[in-house]
Amino acid sequence: MVGPDFSERLANLLSADGGRLAEAWVERVSTSLRNRMSTVELDRELRELYDALVEALRRGAGGVHDENFSEVRALLTEISRNRARQGFTPGETAVSVFALKEVLEPGLTSGSSADIGAYLRLSRLLDEFGLFTMEAYSQTREEIISAQAEQLLELSTPVVKIWDGVIAVPLVGTLDSARTQVVMEKLLQALVDTGSEQAIIDITGVPAVDTQVAQHLLKTIVAARLMGAECTVSGIRPQIAQTIVALGIEFGDIVTKASLADALRHALGRTGASVVAKAGERR
Amino acid sequence: MTGTLVPEGGTTRQPIERNDDVVRVRHLVRALALQCRLSLVDQTKLVTAASELARNTLVYGGGGSVSAGLVTRGGRTGVAASFEDSGPGIPDIDLALTDGWTSGGGLGLGLSGARRLVDEFHLETEVGRGTTVSVVKWAR
Numbered sequence: 001m002v003g004p005d006f007s008e009r010l011a012n013l014l015s016a017d018g019g020r021l022a023e024a025w026v027e028r029v030s031t032s033l034r035n036r037m038s039t040v041e042l043d044r045e046l047r048e049l050y051d052a053l054v055e056a057l058r059r060g061a062g063g064v065h066d067e068n069f070s071e072v073r074a075l076l077t078e079i080s081r082n083r084a085r086q087g088f089t090p091g092e093t094a095v096s097v098f099a100l101k102e103v104l105e106p107g108l109t110s111g112s113s114a115d116i117g118a119y120l121r122l123s124r125l126l127d128e129f130g131l132f133t134m135e136a137y138s139q140t141r142e143e144i145i146s147a148q149a150e151q152l153l154e155l156s157t158p159v160v161k162i163w164d165g166v167i168a169v170p171l172v173g174t175l176d177s178a179r180t181q182v183v184m185e186k187l188l189q190a191l192v193d194t195g196s197e198q199a200i201i202d203i204t205g206v207p208a209v210d211t212q213v214a215q216h217l218l219k220t221i222v223a224a225r226l227m228g229a230e231c232t233v234s235g236i237r238p239q240i241a242q243t244i245v246a247l248g249i250e251f252g253d254i255v256t257k258a259s260l261a262d263a264l265r266h267a268l269g270r271t272g273a274s275v276v277a278k279a280g281e282r283r
Numbered sequence: 284m285t286g287t288l289v290p291e292g293g294t295t296r297q298p299i300e301r302n303d304d305v306v307r308v309r310h311l312v313r314a315l316a317l318q319c320r321l322s323l324v325d326q327t328k329l330v331t332a333a334s335e336l337a338r339n340t341l342v343y344g345g346g347g348s349v350s351a352g353l354v355t356r357g358g359r360t361g362v363a364a365s366f367e368d369s370g371p372g373i374p375d376i377d378l379a380l381t382d383g384w385t386s387g388g389g390l391g392l393g394l395s396g397a398r399r400l401v402d403e404f405h406l407e408t409e410v411g412r413g414t415t416v417s418v419v420k421w422a423r
Contacts, residue, residue, distance in 0.1 A: 174306055174309075176302055177302075207309075207313075207327075207330070208309060208327060208330045208331045208334055209331070210331045210334040210335050210338070210393075211335060211389055211390045211392045211393050211396060212334075212338060212389065214390065215389060215390050238323075238324065239323050239324040239326070239327040239328075240327060242324050242327075242328070243324075243327050243328050243331045243400065246328060246396065246399045246400050247331065247335075247392050247396035247397075247399070247400065248382050248392045248395065248396050248399070249390065249392060249396075
């Protein structure tokens with residue numbers, strides 16, 4: 001840990017030529033990020049961090065989790081979050097911290113042994129701050145990923161009314177237990193809300209139908225039947241049909257159709273409506 | 284059926300520890316199937332079989348791993364995948380391969396269905412030790 005004496009020395013070391021050092025730091029980081037960030041923004045970020053670091057050292061901060069470093073940590077967290085959102089790699093994020101070490105190195109040749117000792121302490125401190133940014137970065141990434149997963153769950157399961165008494169659920173992507181639950185709930189609720197008696201589940205966007213997907217589908221259909229609605233499964237492509245046959249899955253008396261159009265025609269027929277071409281007009 | 288084929292040109296190994304991993308296995312196998320130029324029907328069959336076996340590894344084997352790669356024999360190329368777990372094993376293989384029989388809550392078609400979806404199917408199991416299922420799908 002950095003003792004009070006070293007902190008003082010470090011603060012002096014950093015503030016003696018502060019303006020030039022900070023400038024060199026900004027330049028180095030800017031190069032490592034290959035100018036994907038505006039220099040003005042980077043300059044503001046790093047100078048703020050630099051000042052906070054000097055200030056904390058002057059107040060005699062010890063380890064990374066020292067009370068006096070709270071502002072530095074807050075700034076680093078913010079920088080890491082921004083980097084994660086802007087799509088920088090974790091390495092590019094941590095380099096912002098490590099680059100300060102390189103900037104300080106040239107000044108050491110003329111420094112006293114005490115300065116070198118102080119530099120080594122600072123170096124260790126910066127390593128810890130580097131790790132801190134990595135943690136903040138990955139935490140932000142995880143937050144982004146789980147938020148996206150949640151959004152996907154919502155996005156990918158719209159229930160649409162396509163005719164009076166007919167609703168459709170176009171399924172896209174992988175059907176796991178969590179998503180099937182959402183689909184089932186939405187479908188059953190939509191049946192009540194719209195007063196529909198026909199539901200079409202379109203699986204054109206489902207890449208593979210395995211036994212779990214089939215089981216989830218069957219359960220949803222049985223639940224809809226209990227509510228007095230009839231379900232049609234559409235979008236069964238040739239390769240899916242052959243796979244289902246080979247797997248040995250029985251769809252029983254559930255109506256299945258190749259396309260959504262066929263399913264709609266079937267559903268309309270069941271509701272008593274029919275599609276008729278106008279007399280004298282060719283389709 | 285000959286013994287387990289050793290894929291040439293390297294295998295990719297992936298863990299099967301969570302539900303998401305089943306999706307990753309499907310992606311891996313689909314990528315290999317494309318590389319091997321399997322027809323669309325065969326791609327779908329293989330990916331579905333991989334999905335079943337990966338889920339078995341996860342649900343009944345308590346997690347494990349998959350190794351997959353391309354294989355050649357007699358001028359033909361194919362995709363081989365091996366699913367390994369160190370779970371409880373299968374006490375009665377014939378029963379496990381019977382359509383409609385399940386020890387869990389599934390449809391009971393996963394293992395038997397997967398066998399019908401691939402060209403070669405090899406099952407090794409020992410009670411208390413674990414189960415390894417190796418499959419190959421050849422390009423036509």
